[in-house]
Amino acid sequence: MKKYIIIFLTIFFVFGCKSPQLTVSKIEGQNIEIKEQLAVKSIEETIHPYTVKMDKEINTVLSFTPKIISEKDSKYETSLGNLMADLCYEQANPIFESRTGKTIDFALFNHRGMRAEIPQGNILVKHAFEMMPFENMLLVVELSGAKMEELILFLLDEARAHPVSHHFQMLIKKDGYSLNINGKPFDKSKSYYVLTSDYLQGGGDNMNFFKNPLQIIETDYKLRNAIIDYLSKHEVINAKLDGRIKAE
Amino acid sequence: MKRRDFITKTSAATALLSFNNFELFAAPKIKQKHITILHTNDVHSHIEPFAADHPRYANLGGAAKRAAYINAVRLENPNVILLDAGDMFQGTPYFNYFGGELEFKLMNMMQYNAATIGNHEFDNGIDDLYKQILNAKFELLSANYDFTNTILNTHVKPYKVFIVDGVKIGVFGLGIKLEGLVNKKMFKETVYIDPIEIAQDMSRILKEQEKCDLIICLSHLGYYYKATPDVVSDLIIAEKTANIDLIIGGHTHTFLPKPTVAKNKDGKNVLVNQVGWTGVNMGRIDFYLDENQTKIKAKEPIIIV
Numbered sequence: 001m002k003k004y005i006i007i008f009l010t011i012f013f014v015f016g017c018k019s020p021q022l023t024v025s026k027i028e029g030q031n032i033e034i035k036e037q038l039a040v041k042s043i044e045e046t047i048h049p050y051t052v053k054m055d056k057e058i059n060t061v062l063s064f065t066p067k068i069i070s071e072k073d074s075k076y077e078t079s080l081g082n083l084m085a086d087l088c089y090e091q092a093n094p095i096f097e098s099r100t101g102k103t104i105d106f107a108l109f110n111h112r113g114m115r116a117e118i119p120q121g122n123i124l125v126k127h128a129f130e131m132m133p134f135e136n137m138l139l140v141v142e143l144s145g146a147k148m149e150e151l152i153l154f155l156l157d158e159a160r161a162h163p164v165s166h167h168f169q170m171l172i173k174k175d176g177y178s179l180n181i182n183g184k185p186f187d188k189s190k191s192y193y194v195l196t197s198d199y200l201q202g203g204g205d206n207m208n209f210f211k212n213p214l215q216i217i218e219t220d221y222k223l224r225n226a227i228i229d230y231l232s233k234h235e236v237i238n239a240k241l242d243g244r245i246k247a248e
Numbered sequence: 249m250k251r252r253d254f255i256t257k258t259s260a261a262t263a264l265l266s267f268n269n270f271e272l273f274a275a276p277k278i279k280q281k282h283i284t285i286l287h288t289n290d291v292h293s294h295i296e297p298f299a300a301d302h303p304r305y306a307n308l309g310g311a312a313k314r315a316a317y318i319n320a321v322r323l324e325n326p327n328v329i330l331l332d333a334g335d336m337f338q339g340t341p342y343f344n345y346f347g348g349e350l351e352f353k354l355m356n357m358m359q360y361n362a363a364t365i366g367n368h369e370f371d372n373g374i375d376d377l378y379k380q381i382l383n384a385k386f387e388l389l390s391a392n393y394d395f396t397n398t399i400l401n402t403h404v405k406p407y408k409v410f411i412v413d414g415v416k417i418g419v420f421g422l423g424i425k426l427e428g429l430v431n432k433k434m435f436k437e438t439v440y441i442d443p444i445e446i447a448q449d450m451s452r453i454l455k456e457q458e459k460c461d462l463i464i465c466l467s468h469l470g471y472y473y474k475a476t477p478d479v480v481s482d483l484i485i486a487e488k489t490a491n492i493d494l495i496i497g498g499h500t501h502t503f504l505p506k507p508t509v510a511k512n513k514d515g516k517n518v519l520v521n522q523v524g525w526t527g528v529n530m531g532r533i534d535f536y537l538d539e540n541q542t543k544i545k546a547k548e549p550i551i552i553v
Contacts, residue, residue: 022281022415022461024493026536029507029519029553031529032317034297039312040319043357047295047311050342050350058341129341135371137431202428 058126062231069118069239071111074161076172076245080114081163083239084131084227089165091226092138092195095219104140105181107165107195108151110205114163118239123231132224136197141213145188150209152179152186155245164244165195172247197223279539281415283462284321286532287331288314289498290525292339292368293351298528308528311354317530318358325534327413330359333498334366334423334468339526347372348380355386362387362408364421364466366498370434374398389421389466392446397437407450415461415537418454422447422467422485424499443469443480447489455491462535463492470500471522486510486518494533497522506553507533517551 071080085107093104116130143151155162155170156177164170169180179186191214201210231237297310322328332355337348348369355363365388369377378399381388391406407420422443426435447465454460465485473479482497490513503524512518523529536549 020279020539022537022539023547024462024535024549025280025538025547026534026550026552027493027519028534028536029521029532029551031504031506031521031523031531033308033529034310034313034317034527035308037313037316037320039310040315041312043312043315043354046353046357047350050346051296054341054345057345126341129344133339135338198431 058124058129060125061122062125062128062228063123063234063237065118065120065123065237065239068120069237071114071117071161074241075159076161076247077241077243078111078161078163079239079241080117080131081109081111081161082166082241082244083237084114085109085163085165087230088138088223088226089167089195091230092140092219092221095221096140096193096195096217100217102193104195105192106167107163108168108200108207109163109196110200110207111160111162113197113200113205118237123237125228128224128227128231132227134199134223136199136223138195138219138221138223138226139198139201140193140195140217140219141201141210142215142217143192143194143209143213145190147209147213148186148192149188151194151207152177154207154209161245166242166244168244170245172245174248193217281413281537281539282325282327283412283415283417283535283537284325284328284532285331285464285494285496285535286318286321286328286530287333287496287521287523288527288530289333289468289496289522290335290366290501291332291351291527292335292525293337293343293348294340294526295342295350295354296340298526305526305528309526311358311527314527314530315354315358321532327415329361329410329412329417329419329464331419331464331466331496332360332363333466333496333522334364335368335498335525336363336366338368338371343371347376349383352380352384356384360386361410362389362419362421362466364388364468364498365390365393365404365423366468367424367426367429370426370430370438373434374400374436374438378403387419389419390423391420391450392441392443393423393426394439394441396439400438406446407454409454409458409460416459417462417464418458418460419464419466420447420450420454422465422469424468424470443467443485444488447485447492451489451491461537462494465489465492465495467495468498471497471502471504471520472500482520482522483508483510486512486520488513489518490514490516492518493535494518495520496531501525503529507531509551509553517548519551519553 069080071078089107114131171178200207298305387408388404395401410417454463470481472481472483482495502522507519507521521531523531
């Protein structure tokens with residue numbers, strides 16, 4: 001009998017004195033739009049000094065453009081793309097030369113890689129951020145002749161205005177193409193130094209020919225900083241089309 | 249079975265039965281606990297609301313209005329857990345100029361409880377992320393980034409158990425594969441571990457060792473990849489794990505009109521939610537838990553979405 005009492009007591013302690021069990025009986029889920037709520041003052045007051053400081057910096061005038069610098073003014077090239085590729089080349093080539101003793105052959109980026117156009121008038125720091133909101137870095141890849149052929153096929157296939165620097169002159173023909181790089185016909189027995197971004201080198205926008213190059217040379221230069229540095233050196237920007245890639 | 253053992257067991261069962269009957273007579277009415285989970289993802293430094301002339305998100309979002317909504321919910325139910333599923337950083341010059349300082353300051357003010365680490369948190373490098381984390385009054389959670397050989401070692405926990413109104417809520421973090429997405433120079437020696445295995449381990453630890461009443465996965469893996477369905481995503485985590493009640497996602501900027509009800513490994517329901525990006529929406533999940541004096545057979549909860 002004593003034994004049964006012990007069992008009973010054990011059961012009592014196990015079940016009777018245990019903290020209550022919690023079981024989920026109902027779940028409600030919804031997604032709420034943040035729109036009509038009245039702003040919390042203390043939050044606004046915390047933000048304010050940051051906004052003042054930031055506005056001052058982002059509204060700094062860097063340069064001027066007499067007309068909109070567009071990214072849709074032609075099929076194979078755009079004034080924004082040409083400007084971007086040329087300015088990156090101009091800014092990054094001295095770094096590359098000092099590190100390697102060699103010269104970059106040309107620059108290639110992706111169409112719509114610049115996320116905003118530059119309106120007519122003063123060009124502000126803000127526009128540089130709108131064009132390049134990401135922290136992409138400029139780097140140089142050495143591409144073999146075979147990878148260069150992949151690059152060319154990609155451009156022909158895509159038939160979009162992927163920005164190239166003026167060193168890359170291509171005529172798309174009905175039955176092929178002709179390509180000059182720095183005034184010399186493309187030579188597939190040779191390797192080329194191509195300036196691009198770390199994003200594209202990693203295969204971004206399907207530019208897979210940038211993967212596994214012969215070598216990668218970092219510039220440690222942010223694309224946005226290249227834009228800001230270039231614009232602040234030039235009082236007026238005259239971005240234009242020049243037929244660097246065109247079709248017959 | 250020995251006769252004596254049989255008697256012992258029967259008696260014990262009878263004792264239990266009568267005890268339960270007694271309980272039934274004296275049964276107080278069931279007490280209920282109410283926990284509200286609020287969440288954001290991919291706010292991307294959108295401190296201010298969108299401008300009135302924005303083509304898609306006119307006047308939407310902004311930290312000050314989000315805080316107002318959070319305050320209103322806290323008035324209604326003080327038992328709130330506030331979470332973010334990563335990519336708090338990058339997207340406006342606020343980040344570029346102040347490096348995430350303001351984002352974290354505002355999250356502290358809103359009393360966020362925890363956030364997971366998105367790929368954009370590494371945009372200024374792991375050393376800058378460390379500096380910002382020192383100012384965060386909320387937990388940074390990641391169970392599948394091994395930070396052992398980085399400056400973040402010991403500053404990021406795999407999970408945290410919050411006790412709110414006596415309810416144990418286990419929250420663990422999951423991050424996306426960084427290689428190919430973030431420059432190695434930025435994440436340095438951070439090691440990415442397969443999130444499926446980690447999620448299985450975490451949900452077991454939180455259920456069996458920590459005895460959590462609710463288990464939440466805070467993920468920056470992405471909702472689902474239609475073109476590459478084998479790539480790990482929140483819907484895959486839901487399907488391959490057990491015991492998780494809610495997966496809060498990010499990365500893919502998916503605007504779900506309402507939370508998805510998915511099935512887990514045991515065929516039970518698990519909620520998966522994500523609220524687009526830039527803080528234009530906020531997710532709200534209300535859990536109602538019944539207090540039972542004795543263990544009852546678990547029923548599937550009613551889900552209203």
